Amino acid sequence: MAESLSVPPPWYGRTREALRAYRLVAGMWLRASLAYRTSFWITTVGNAVTSLLDFVVIAVMFQHTTTLGGWTLPQVAFLYGTSGLTLGLADLLVGSLDQLGQRVRDGSVDTVLVRPAAALAQLSADRFALRRAGRVVQNLLVLGWSLWELQLDWTGPKLLVMAVLVVCGTVIFGSAFVAGAAFQFFATDAAEVQNSVTYGGATMLQYPPSVFARDLVRGAVYGIPLAFVNWLPALYLLGLPDPIGVPGWFRFASPLAALLCAAAAGLAWRAGIRSYRSTGS
């Protein structure tokens, strides 16, 4: 009813329509996957256990040492939890985009483009898989344990930075999925390249920056800004000295990095979808 009183800007209506399309498509896939309930639960638990493996590796490493790169096990667990949580959320929301190359090859992108709804929303929701929440829950458990062990002194600003970390980390990883999908318009077979940023990046962020070569860390700050997902906010939250050597305000700059990533991904997506040529099959 409020719409009749004031005219909303055009992007508002478009965004709302896109979200509605996303909800409809995702809802359909959700009902479909819940039809095979045993399979759903097995794959959800399987997802959680698969992502737990990385933490088992960290735990085994800490059987042989008390610190890694100067960080303790609960501190590394914080990195692990936040990295996996944000990647997991991004994967849950837009992870289906990594099958785009397959759809370009078999020509089914045409079907998506003729429907009167945003292509990005439809393709992100395509084969929406709630089982991916397995990774999210597992990482939340590790994060919870880490916060319990760390006994952080939670102040207002810290709570805010923590919330911003989760949102911005998800946006940064989500942008990587979108940009990777856009790349698949040009190179339909090269879906795996984006794994090095998404899954590879998440693996990197599970470990302290002090472990890695200086150039690699600088690349994660100034190149593909994964450092803003959790490394930089963690320095503030855990009260650790900066091993990277970047301006202090970078610890709070995750929203800026997320915005830049989302804008870059949006432009890439636009370029990708405009260059799309149907296979005609």
Place this chain on the structure above:
Amino acid sequence: MAQSLAPAHPPDPTPFRTFRTLSGRPGGSLRLYAAVARGSFRRYAGYRAATWAGVFTNTVFGFFIAYTYQALWQIRPHLGGYDLSAALTYVWLGQALLMPIAAMGGGVQDDIEARIINGDIAVDLYRPVDQQLWWLSADLGRAGYHLLSRGIVPLLVGGLFFHLRMPAGSPAAQALTWAGATVSVALAVTVSFLLRYLAALTGFWLMDPRGVRQVTVVLGMFFSGFLLPLSLLPSTLAAVAQQLPWAAMVQIPLDVFLQRRTGAALAQGLLLQLGWAGLLLGAGQLLQRAVVRKVVVQGG
């Protein structure tokens, strides 16, 4: 689009018998299996962009993991019996083997699973060949390609940035190590295939083989020593894990290459791989016989 096929008039009243009767003559069909392997090699070689994308990703992961190992081994040199250089070599060799042994599942497993679901498997069962050996040949061809492409390039890049350990000693010892490692990698791929084949065949009963696959991938990733050398695990678990079939996939071939297994230990490692290969081959034969009795081809 391929639908499930069911011939209206089966050419043979007992069609599923044929592969069993022919499977007893491996010599005669050796050329066939070689052709299957060659075809599979060329099929994967066709996707050049996918190969480069994979090489890139393997290399990136190699860097990330190598730095974490480096951090650990700088604190604990000689941990688990590896020095820093051997540990870094372990990382890069592991990345090189990841695709050949399909540690994350896949290879012909994808094909078999898809064909069980869409019904094309019925066509395969008609073929007068042994299913297991047919798919084994296809997977060996695939693994050969992945070893040459996605195995060697990341290893070379890793060698540029880290000090890796190559087989040392007298020329004879080096030759023996290279020969042993080659045989061991071939057996690693074979054992890996046989495990994936068993997992894929469960699709005949479960219809959705994803759950089983996930369980086998988790077990494989961890107990193969791909994530961490098994000697880093608590001692009892490490001793057990060294004897399990998954150790045949990564831990044994890497220890052969790193010359942690020489002489009797080398022979023992290869025998363990061979033993598991034989056992899993037999299990696969039994299971595929059960499949033939179980399968119902739906018309379409």
